[in-house]
Amino acid sequence: MKKILGVVICGLIIVGCSHKESKDIIEQDSQILAIAKEVAWEESSHFTSENLSLIGKPQLLGFTHNEGENIVANKTGKYGWHFWGDSVKTGDFLIVKGTHQLTHIEMELVTNAKLIGPNGGADNHAPTNMTFPQGGMWKLDAYIDGRLVDSVYVKVQT
Structure with missing residues (x-):
């Protein structure tokens, strides 16, 4: 009986240690992946929809921006945000939160x-103004009625 109890206790210790080590490895891998995503910020794709030039993700979201034109820091620009899909309804509200790649400062750019x-071929749109306080890469998270739709990455010139 003591032998069986000893074997069971040893087994539990081994399983407990293995589980902890696996959990640590998974957490480390998640942290490495998160850091890699932060490092790999690249400007989103430019695409057209009917007569509009946009930056973002075709058939999901984007805002009006001509390829080759600069978005300039501290200069307010007019941008039409466009959305595709049934989940975005007329009358919903858009909020855009921007995060600067280097400083990690997050701010609300559209309220x-x-x-x-x-x-322009999109299911819905919202005219907006945006002003970026500094140059560099920005991640723009678009929220419709508090729900994250997706992100657009843009380069802002100084």
């Missing part, structure tokens, strides 16, 4: 812009 219907 409660109302979606006003189809435009």
